[in-house]
Amino acid sequence: MRKLITTFLLIAVVGQGIASAQENDSLATAAAAAANSVKIVKTLQGAYLNSSCGNDRLGGSKMGFISADIPLAVEPATEDLYKVLLSEERYAYIPKEMVADTAVAPETMDVCPTQSVMVSNEGKYDRIRIGLPVRKPYIIRENSYPRQMVIELFGTQNNSNWMTQYTDLEAVENIEVIQGHSNITTYVINLKKATSWGYSADYEGNNLVIKIKHAPEFSLKGLVVGVDAGHGxxxxxxxxxxxxxxxxxxxxxxxxYMLKELLEAQGAKVVLSRSEDVAMSMTERKEKFLQNNIDLMISIHCNAGGTARGTSTYYKHIQNRELAKTILNNLLEIDGVNEFGLVGNFNFSLNAPTEYPAVLVETLFLSHPEDEAMIIKKDFQKLMMKKVTEGIKDYLKYCKKADKQ
Ligand SMILES: [Zn+2]
Structure with missing residues (x-):
């Protein structure tokens, strides 16, 4: 803890260059005040990091979820957010409600060496275990071009001198470790397949465990689809x-319900978030989908706003773009349906999970008279859901082809 604060102070003081003695004094005082406001907290279940304190309708842009019980050095940022001091050069934001005050031994916050790594095939997923002496914050990103997963472990130095990779891996081609900044260890996982079916990341003890799901059969038969009816x-x-x-x-x-029926007719198993007119939080919806081990998720909404009209689909993570695209392309085949666009990095809560591909479908605008006249008709609703079903099927075809390459 003290080391961390000292480092921040040094940067604050050294960084100001040739300022006058008086300025030096005031900067040093400000830095000392900032250092005094640094405290240690622990993450709670469901916590996530934001990349900014931007606060648009759906909140600041999320960097990703993070396990519980990770000690973090934070300082106040806004009324609702702490600034998380990940390293001297990197920071993030976290909602204050996502952490609890805690007392930890000062050495917990010291930079620590990473330990051995094990990558194994566990049947339905490849499992990557990264050993650590204490839990440290991380950021994971999955890339589509090239197909990689990048794990940054903050407050660590690479000492993973033993990285076992079994020969029967299905998702992982190989894993490499890079020490870019001297207190951030980066693991790059090169992936075998072009398409992604999700991953989870969590601590088991002090080991960071990432499970990368294997692809299902590329058919609606047996596919477990989460269908979310918005609001309620x-x-x-x-x-x-x-x-x-x-x-x-x-x-x-x-x-x-229409989408459920259409998917089930083709052999899919459908898990509805809400099946009647009841209130359900985003966390409850996500929990239900996770408990039922869904393969992908579609959330159904209607849009509203200004004079806009048309249909649109939304994804958060780049690996889900293709699914959003095939669904949108199918919806646009309907006569009279305009395009409102394919929207990426969307901050909708149900787009955020990484455990399965997730797409939000904003069917049409209830605030637009012509859109409204179409979407209130049952036949038209069914036509739209048929197109969503076709979109999923097109995506499965795309996966089959892309994964063979
Ligand atoms: Zn809505």
Whole structure:
């Protein structure tokens, strides 16, 4: 802890160059004040890091979820956020409600050496275990071009001198370790397959364990699809029809059932988040999907706003772009449906999980009279859900082809 603060102080003081003695004094005082406000907290279940304190409608951009019980050095940033001091050069933000005050031995915050790494095939997933003496914060990113997963472990130095990789791996081609900054260890996992079916990351003891899911059969038969009907209950009506005042929650549920029926007719197993008009938090929806081990998730909504119209699909992680694209392409085949676009890095909570591909479908605008006139009709809803089903099938075809290359 003291070492960390000292380093920040040094940077603050040295960084100001040839400032006058008086400026030196005030900068040193400010730096000391900042250092005094640094405290140690521990992450709680469900915590995530944000890359900015930007606060648009759905909150600041998320860097990713992070395990519980990781000690973090933080300082106040805004009313709701702490700034997380990941290293001298890197920081992130975390909601204050996602951490708890804690007392830890000062040496817990010291830079620590990483330990051995083991990569094994566990049947449904490849498992990567990175040994550490204490839990450290991490950021994981999955890339599509090239197919890689990059794990940055903050407050660590590479001492992984033993990285076992079994020969029967299905998802992982190999793993390499890089020490870029002297207190960030980076593991690069080169992946075998072009398409992604998700991964989880969590600490088991002090070992960081990443499970990369193997691809399912590329067919709707046996595929487990999570279908989410947006909103629900007395508080969350969603958008209202401009002319009819129909509630979005009602249309979403109607379409979720149609999509369920269409997918099941082709052999898929469907898990609905909500199956009636009840309130359900985003965390509850995500938990239900995780418990049921879904292979992919589609969330159904209707849009609203200004004079805009058209259909659109949304993803957060780049590896889910193709699924959002095949669904959008199919929806755009319907006569009278305009394009509102394919939207990436979208901050919707149900797009955030990395455990399965997730796409949000904003069918049409309830605030636009012509869109509204179409989407309130049952036949039209069913047509849209048929196109979503076709989009998923096109994605499975794409996966089959892409993974063979
Ligand atoms: Zn909505």
């Amino acid at each position: 209950g007395p508080q969350s009506l969603g958008a209202l029809g401009r002319n009819t005042k129909v509630t979005e929650k009602e249309l979403n549920l109607s379409m979720a």
